[in-house]
Amino acid sequence: MSQPLWSKESTKSKSRLSEDIMLFMSGRDVILDQQLLAFDIQASKAHAEGLARIGVLSEQESMIINQSLDQLLKDFEKGQFILDERFEDGHSAIEWYLTDKLGELGKKIHTGRSRNDQVSVATRLFCCESLKQLNQLCLDVSFTCLKLAKQHEKDVLPGYTHLQRAVVSSWGLWFASFAEAFCDNAKAAQQVLELIGSNPLGSAAGYGVNLKLDRDYTTKTLGFNRLQINPMYVQNSRGKVELQVLGCFKNALLDLRRMAWDLSLFSTGEYNFIEIGNDFSTGSSIMPNKHNPDAVELMRAEYAKLVGCYAELESLLSLPSGYQRDLQNTKEPLLKGVSSSLQCLQLVPHLLVGMTINHKQCEQAIEASMFATDKAVELVIEDGMAFRDAYRHIKDNYQELEERQAEISIEQRTSPGSCGNLLLDRIEKRLKELLD
Template sequence: MWGGRFAGGPSAIMREINASIPFDKRLWREDIEASKAHVAMLGRQGVLTASDAQAIAEGLDRVAAEYETNGVPEDWDLEDIHMTTESRLAELIGPVAGRLHTGRSRNDQVATDFKMWVDQAMWQAHDDLHRLQEALVKRAEEHADSIMPGFTHLQTAQPVTLGHHLMAYYEMFERDRSRFVSAAVRLGECPLGSAALAGTGYDLDREFTADLLGFAKGPTRNSLDAVSDRDFALDYLHAASTCAIHLSRLAEEFITWASQPFGFVQMPDTLSTGSSIMPQKKNPDAAELVRGHAGRIIGCATALMVTMKGLPLAYSKDMQDDKPPVFEAADLLTLCLAAMEGMVAGATFRTARMRQAAELGYATATDLADWLVTKADVPFREAHHITGALVRMAEERGCALDQLPLKDMQQVDPRIDASVFDALSVDASVAARKSFGGTAPDQVRARIAEAREALSMEDEE
């Protein structure tokens, strides 16, 4: 390819460090599509004859059919997917294949191919998140009234509903979807036609090429930026990293809830494993791997940021290392989203155990303090102190707050009367949290209805 400049060929080490075909062969569909758009534009502009443009387009279709059937061959002497395709095209149609590269460089070619691939990855993540959200909404609807302890510091705080808890993750994943959408909008400019770095003297119609390839914002406006920009890849990795963090948090909830001390959930058999020595074990391995894969996805984002941070304009060979972290992150994210969808849909929630934990965890202590403020006209700080004393009494006796006798409560503070018991049940506590976005079942159902509409989910009979 570049033998005219060099008297000798590359060393074996240079061949190995320089070749990207082992990983960038994943771009073959985008490379064929972009090449066909480019040659169509060249023919339309009269840069190529109609017969040459047709021969190249037909040849590219033949190469694509071979790749689809047999995969992409790995010849390290050809370095990358671009030269691999062009070389095979020349074998099929002869020297006219060399006209395909008119008015372009591998620099704008790879930027275009990679943008197209990342765009698909963004919409794949968007659609996968949509399915996970649907699973969350369905399970939340089943459990809009199911009471569980809400935690801060992983200590029982206040009672909430399981539906409310699951819908919290719906909101997280909604933000994730929006990040992928906004990133996809930003990458909507086509680099093809920027050539190596300075543009080209050929009469190109870059708007036509951009339109053929579906770049909604048209061609890039600066050729230097176009060939050196990898913001779109970083945008994907940042969105993927945040999404992976959310997936990891949900996975951690399932791992904790599935442990015997909690006993809140039974994981689906299809996403669990056993032990080679302990027959009683049912390990939440899929959830643990989702949690672990988050670290790898974040690592991919870090790797590309470090690669890009010191590069001057325009293209540098360091940028060949842009694709492996994106490919790895996309594969891991797709797998994690599918696994989590399966976990949410297939889990068996032990709602009786959840309710018991809420009742025994003094989750209604805040409700008792609120009752003292509103019904007994006690300043909140004093009410907080009184409630703490009652919690300690219940703890010493091993009972729930609403199981303390009234006379014993009145020994702590005589202003307490029998109506306090109306505030001490977990049901009353949850029902009282009826502010917008609160855990009251009616509020949870309202948010579920909004989510169903946003996701275009059909009502189930």
């Protein structure tokens, strides 16, 4: 490992114990920072430009530093610069690179900033980008469900409560429920993005610096919607921001878990309502007959993984004001939770489009008792009975129930949002507004 930025030692000779301590304190930072380095470079460029605006750097020096930072990013993306155990973290790697390339000029990049606001701004930029990706993926899932709801609007699907057959329902209603759910999830991502989109750069270690930094300039340059004003709050919001982001992902994965549960059940031999596409299924190593919906089951499990990341992060935050080294450990659960969730969500539209609905099996699952509520409502409308009396009459006279056409039941369910009146145009309108 290179000499730490904060080291007071003039020599690089270290005992085995001190090396072990350094490795413990650095943890997995240098590995995790591989996901943050591009954002750290982006923020460093804005910081250099800001220093030039207040005369700490000349315009020429700022330009040279930023050209070197651009080259660092290219080298990193091409694998020509490796962020590895030579460095304490991504911050030290950036400063080492600039000093190696530019000498004394490279050392000037850290003027007016701390690794505290450096990691805060890189993490914040990562969070903002992750929420934009989440928003888009939720919209993709929602539009896919909306398209399938239109395609299967009146196709029969038994409706269940308590996992017991309840009423006649439709695939249109099922798909539309998730279209609206992921519409809400996209909206939530946009709202959290607005909430966390404040600029922490220029707050240093939590108490500001004796330089008149142009923080409004870096706010605009980095694409934040406002300045995070109080430097102590910048430190105190570490972890809190990450929880907001993971909480947003939890909303989406909670809906995905329910969807995956439904599809797992519907694909069993006992239901046989759907067939999962081959790309999302596996066979057994011993049973030739098996067609297992493994990808669906892993999607169902993804929420549990994210909850673990959330709990790990939340448990770290019983801290006093100001920076504490504990906050270093907020990085891994955030990066792990976000990357795994995004990988999972991007597969959902392909899963839904690729599955096959067994319409005949769905229709055969409809039985006379599932028309009981329809019959009770008819008694209310046609005979003027109070609903509670009609309910009791049907319950006491099941023999009066007869098989009906499920499609007619679907069409007669006309309350707004129900099978016969899905109001898909309103969901579509919301989605288009969210796209804008």
